[in-house]
Amino acid sequence: MIRGCMAGLIFVTALSTSIMAAAPDVKSVFPSGGAVGSMIEVEATGAIGQPGTSVWFSQPGLSAEIPESGGKLKITVSPDAAPGLVLMRFHNAEGSSGLMPFVISRLPDVRDTEPNNSPVKAQKLEGPAVVHGKLGESGDVDVFAIAATKGQTIVAQADANWRLGSAADMVLQVLHGDGSVIEQVDDDRGNDPLIAFEVPADGVYLIRAFAFPAQPDSSVRFAGGATFTYRLTVTTGPFVDHALPSVVPVDRETPLKLTGWNLPDELRQITIPAGGLAAFRSPAFAEPLPVESSDLPVLLEADPSDRTTPQPIEPRCVVCGVIGAPRDEDWFSLKVTKGQKLKFDVESRQLGYPLDPVLQVFGADNKVLAESDDEQRGSPDVSLKYTAAADGEIRLRLRDVFGHGGGRYAWRLKVQPLEPTVLLTAAVDRFVVKPDAPAEVIINIARNDGFGEELLVSADSLPAGLTCEPVKSESKGDSSKQVKLMLKTDGSAAFHGPIRFVAKVGDRRFDVTHDLPTFRTSTMDLWLTAVAKPAEPPKAAEPEKTP
Secondary structure, rough: EOOOOOOOOOOEEEOOOOOOOOOOOEEEOOOEEOOOEEEEEEEEEEOOOOOOOOOOEOOOOOOEEEOOOOOOOOOOEEOOOOOEEEEEEEEEEEEEOOOEEEEEEOEEEEEEEOOOOOOOOOEEEEOOOOEEEEEEOOOOOOOEEEEEEOEEEEEEEEEEEHHHOOEEEEEEEEEEEOEEEEEEEEOHHHHHHHEEOOOOOOOOEEEEEEEEEEOOOOOOOOOOOOOOEEEEEEEEEOOEEEEEEEEEEOOEEEEEEEEEEEOHHHHHHHEEEOOOEEEEEOOOOOEEEEEEOOOEEEOOOOOOOOOOOOOOOOOOEEEEEEEEOOOOOOOEEEEOOOEEEEEEEOHHHHHOOOOOOEEEEEEEOOOOEEEEEOOOOOOOOOEEEEEEOOOOEEEEEEEEOOOOOOOEEEEEEEEEEEEOOOOOEOOOOOOEEEOOOOEEEEEEEEEEOOOOEEEEEEEOOOOOOOOOOOOOOOOOOOHHHHEEEEEEEOOOOEEEEEEEEEEOOOEEEOOEEEEEOOOOEEEOOOEEEEOOOOOOOOOOOOOOOOO
16 A cells, blocks of 8 residues: 655655656545544545555645555544545645545545435435435436434535535435425525425435536536535534624634524534634534634624614724525614725625625715625625715615525625735646756736735745745736746755745735635645656676786
């Protein structure tokens, strides 16, 4: 076996690479996750590139065993591994694959077992579980059975296109035992549905999963294929949907009210310590609850916050709330001065909630001064820039564009002074450099709202034998939008591991990221493969001279 590596490990060697296979070309893995304390047999789509291939994970607690040949490997998740999203990458001395998601859960893993395409052939779940499934062919349907008692809520959450990059646009249904449909959810978090069904009577209920293609085609039937994979969480246990507030200040501890299903009283109110967290984890929850930290003042939506009694807020804060019922609206008021520039951001869909927000700015005469529906094409959330024309008070109205509302229509509104910002993104996430072939690193630069400072872009740190000259990004011209750096190696040693790039101006730094199609996330960990010069063969001993 060839063993994989834990998070953050790098590989440096001066050995010849002549025995190595081609670079890995893995596109995806199935299943795309595992339970804490388990060992999972995983099938890779594409070429692993044995021998010499390892797996890098973005957090500790995971390891991989890769056979000498074939497309399967074993991933071990330690009992103390943190649940949630992990990124993984196959790599060897010749190159690497792209990053892929691997999700750790506290619930046991189950593989969907065919045939399970009808109510009479439903696959029985012995309790809460994460089902790793594949709709293997056109028209495929998977059906699962779970027992529940009156008053419980069956929660079924599918991860496919929106979170995993799968080709499947999933649909979930809850059925009676006879196959009649009780409830159906299609798109919820992007193309990934979540269904919560309150059980009216003791019994066995069915969850049916099927899909349409995430990229629509001319077919008019349920879709399937090798890339139509999903992970389906099915539980009658505690399941947290959102927290209020969903942002915590970094300078003090913050009580959070948790909303979800099957939550005992002790899990409805928690406290986040000062310093903030990237996520809240509890042994009672299958996966972590994302919690963002901020240096802005954090407010909760007041009750009431309507047209006649808008909630007063400051021009620098985060407000968290819920559009709790159809046709509900939340109103806010704030004082502004002439010429003051503000930026309003409303987030809901990108957090996984169904609100399609509309934000309007009203003046003292009740005229609409500014309005925003979708931030950009394909993004229902809102970003609105506003410049005050006069001193006075303005009011904000937040609602759903279709008048929808309910317990899951959570949102957060960020109000900040409009200031220049810059965003740097790497065009690709991996590079190969050889002694006679430097690697070009293209970094795109988005300067927003008048950001005109000169930047110095460089590699954050490199191992010995590798160099990358810093490059200036001028305030104007071509380099203001894009720079190209050259990674070089003297060939003294091979290297394969994560590296980072950064832009600096004065004592400020801006990290370079690369956007990933899965989980709507990005990474600062780019991958560098440096190939060493071939080792010189030993010189033959000269024959002894005869006197």
